[in-house]
Amino acid sequence: MADEVKASTARRYQSARRSEQAAATRRRILAAAQALFTEQGYTATSVSQIAARAEVAVDTLYATVGRKPALLRELLETALSGADQAVPAEQRDYVRQIREASTAGEKIACYAEAVARIGPRMAPIHRALAEAALRDPDCAALRSEIGARRAANMRLLAADLRATGELRPDLSDDDVADIVWSMNAAEYYALLVGERGWTVERFQSWLIDAWTRILLVAVQ
Numbered sequence: 001m002a003d004e005v006k007a008s009t010a011r012r013y014q015s016a017r018r019s020e021q022a023a024a025t026r027r028r029i030l031a032a033a034q035a036l037f038t039e040q041g042y043t044a045t046s047v048s049q050i051a052a053r054a055e056v057a058v059d060t061l062y063a064t065v066g067r068k069p070a071l072l073r074e075l076l077e078t079a080l081s082g083a084d085q086a087v088p089a090e091q092r093d094y095v096r097q098i099r100e101a102s103t104a105g106e107k108i109a110c111y112a113e114a115v116a117r118i119g120p121r122m123a124p125i126h127r128a129l130a131e132a133a134l135r136d137p138d139c140a141a142l143r144s145e146i147g148a149r150r151a152a153n154m155r156l157l158a159a160d161l162r163a164t165g166e167l168r169p170d171l172s173d174d175d176v177a178d179i180v181w182s183m184n185a186a187e188y189y190a191l192l193v194g195e196r197g198w199t200v201e202r203f204q205s206w207l208i209d210a211w212t213r214i215l216l217v218a219v220q
Contacts, residue, residue: 026064028054030078033071037128042072043135069138072129076146079121089153098157104166108211111157111184116204119189126186154181166216176215183207 032053036045047068051058065071077086089095094114101107129146132139158176161167167176182188184207192198192206 022064025054025056025060029056029061029065030071030074033068034075034125037072037075038124042068042128042132042139069132069136069142072125072132072139073142075125076122076129076142079125080118082118082121099160102164104161104164104216105212107157107161107164108215109208111180112204112207112211115184115189115207116200119186119193119200119203122186123190123194127190150184151177151181154178154184161215168215168217171215179214180211183210 029050033045033050036049036053045068047061048058050071051061054061056064065074074086081087081092092114094110097110098107101110129139129143133143134140154177155173157180158167158173161176162173171179189203193200193203198206
């Protein structure tokens with residue numbers, strides 16, 4: 001019996017160790033892909049270059065994540081979630097906080113903070129995706145998918161804001177969703193922070209101010 005317990009413990013330890021090693025390998029691969037896509041662009045980056053920087057064999061890269069479009073998808077999903085794995089929108093902490101907030105102003109502030117926090121992670125990956133989408137049909141489909149998913153999530157946010165009774169009555173939920181969708185885009189962050197030199201804090205404050213003025217009924 002004692003030998004069986006020891007063997008079971010050893011198997012669990014080995015399994016946990018293999019899982020940790022696999023997770024570490026995956027992180028190295030994604031970090032290498034992000035660095036190279038940012039430094040030299042998606043098209044100019046080869047799988048072999050990514051594998052070399054991650055210090056893994058090409059076959060290991062394929063088995064761990066997949067082809068270049070799969071790498072780009074994983075980078076996008078992890079940039080959005082801020083975790084090692086993709087996290088569905090409804091399970092993200094900031095989405096829960098928005099749902100729990102009682103006023104439209106609190107919801108807007110919470111979402112603006114999340115957009116500003118995600119921006120530095122998302123902007124370089126989105127640039128790589130925009131480049132890749134010009135030549136790679138899989139990446140073009142991924143870009144369309146991400147945009148459509150973001151739009152659908154913004155309609156949920158619009159409905160959540162509508163429930164507070166504080167939205168302008170002349171704006172439909174689709175109007176609200178489109179306005180927020182355009183301003184939470186990685187391109188918008190890249191223009192103001194990347195090109196115009198805004199700080200992340202200024203960008204966050206601007207989103208709060210702009211969305212409050214544009215979307216909500218003015219307080220008399």
